[in-house]
Amino acid sequence: xxxxxxxxxxxxxxxxxxxxxxxxxxxxxxxxxxxxxxxxxxxxxxxxxxxxxxxxxxxxxxxxxxxxxxxxxxxxxxxxxxxxxxxxxxxxxxxxxxxxxxxxxxxxxxxxxxxxxxxxxxxxxxxxxxxxxxxxxxxxxxxxxxxxxxxxxxxxxxxxxxxxxxxxxxxxxxxxxxxxxxxxxxxxxxxxxxxxxxxxxxxxxxxxxxxxxxxxxxxx
Amino acid sequence: xxxxxxxxxxxxxxxxxxxxxxxxxxxxxxxxxxxxxxxxxxxxxxxxxxxxxxxxxxxxxxxxxxxxxxxxxxxxxxxxxxxxxxxxxxxxxxxxxxxxxxxxxxxxxxxxxxxxxxxxxxxxxxxxxxxxxxxxxxxxxxxxxxxxxxxxxxxxxxxxxxxxxxxxxxxxxxxxxxxxxxxxxxxxxxxxxxxxxxxxxxxxxxxxxxxxxxxxxxxx
Numbered sequence: 001x002x003x004x005x006x007x008x009x010x011x012x013x014x015x016x017x018x019x020x021x022x023x024x025x026x027x028x029x030x031x032x033x034x035x036x037x038x039x040x041x042x043x044x045x046x047x048x049x050x051x052x053x054x055x056x057x058x059x060x061x062x063x064x065x066x067x068x069x070x071x072x073x074x075x076x077x078x079x080x081x082x083x084x085x086x087x088x089x090x091x092x093x094x095x096x097x098x099x100x101x102x103x104x105x106x107x108x109x110x111x112x113x114x115x116x117x118x119x120x121x122x123x124x125x126x127x128x129x130x131x132x133x134x135x136x137x138x139x140x141x142x143x144x145x146x147x148x149x150x151x152x153x154x155x156x157x158x159x160x161x162x163x164x165x166x167x168x169x170x171x172x173x174x175x176x177x178x179x180x181x182x183x184x185x186x187x188x189x190x191x192x193x194x195x196x197x198x199x200x201x202x203x204x205x206x207x208x209x210x211x212x213x214x215x216x217x218x219x220x
Numbered sequence: 221x222x223x224x225x226x227x228x229x230x231x232x233x234x235x236x237x238x239x240x241x242x243x244x245x246x247x248x249x250x251x252x253x254x255x256x257x258x259x260x261x262x263x264x265x266x267x268x269x270x271x272x273x274x275x276x277x278x279x280x281x282x283x284x285x286x287x288x289x290x291x292x293x294x295x296x297x298x299x300x301x302x303x304x305x306x307x308x309x310x311x312x313x314x315x316x317x318x319x320x321x322x323x324x325x326x327x328x329x330x331x332x333x334x335x336x337x338x339x340x341x342x343x344x345x346x347x348x349x350x351x352x353x354x355x356x357x358x359x360x361x362x363x364x365x366x367x368x369x370x371x372x373x374x375x376x377x378x379x380x381x382x383x384x385x386x387x388x389x390x391x392x393x394x395x396x397x398x399x400x401x402x403x404x405x406x407x408x409x410x411x412x413x414x415x416x417x418x419x420x421x422x423x424x425x426x427x428x429x430x431x432x433x434x435x436x437x438x439x440x
Contacts, residue, residue, distance in 0.1 A: 135363060139426065140377035141403045143355060147415040149378070149406045155370070157360035183361045186369045195367040202431050206359065211422050218438030
């Protein structure tokens, strides 16, 4: 039976939060955001292999946080963060053998509210379509910055976990880095591969600002 | 000195909320959303004339809510809601004389978290540019439903109040209704008029789902 993985990318320095604690280590209702995120994937499946990508200089802080919160880290594979998110994901992928046949998801460390149901759909659909992105509708009118509206019903907002066949994502990440790579699916898409968009959950916000942190406290 | 107006559109039936109370009448921390919204504009300026557009069959409920909450409604001009948002705004505009020279804003009744600062900017900029929309950045990757990304840095999400010179908005609303009219600025834009996009505040959410209501309770 093929093995499935998730690469949880936690490379943020949290500068927009105004403090010097990386945002993924900030607590929401007493527990660091990153631990909440990891737990969501454990709730989905204890068989899933979890690769945690952390900047080298944050790893010792992480280990002491785990001790402080009695957080089990025995099942976590750790990879070093890179210069950009692209390089971080590539470092995570390097842990997976080239001949593995399962699914790999890539998830933002600061999205602790993804639902188990959405995780399940992402992995199941990736088995059929090889490249899957969970999305939510655009709730506001969508404006081009040149001052005209575009049809929001033809657009959606992409979240994570984005899930892929391991072979496909590894192939995509052998491409040289380009600035247009905004997420993992855009790396795969640049090879011409079709991306399957499925329904995500609106609570699955990316916590990057103090405003988001306030919302997060409400969602717990 | 020209008189400024705001048309607050509260025509929602609230069906997505699952109950039979119109969403603008739902309470957040003990006060109906619509009252919170109105108060934001009073905080901006007591000189602003407030036109409230309400479906006819909700007006008596509104008056009794005002009595229940000791909410001052003496300064509110009431217009009847129409078949669509377009028709509701047009009914509100009919209250304003054709020769008035001020600014009119149009605001969603279910956006009680617009900041006073954003309201002020919208009215000030409309004095110079005649058509203004407050916007926030697109925080997630923007996907076309056909499965390709588009540059989110070239797009923003439009909120309200959208503000206009009275003459311009009245002229725009003399056009026949089209389905592509998603907001007031798109009605003005369809005449070829330039729309000025300015910075809004992220808390200024439109409360339309139970999820939004949960967020709203956190923002109060």
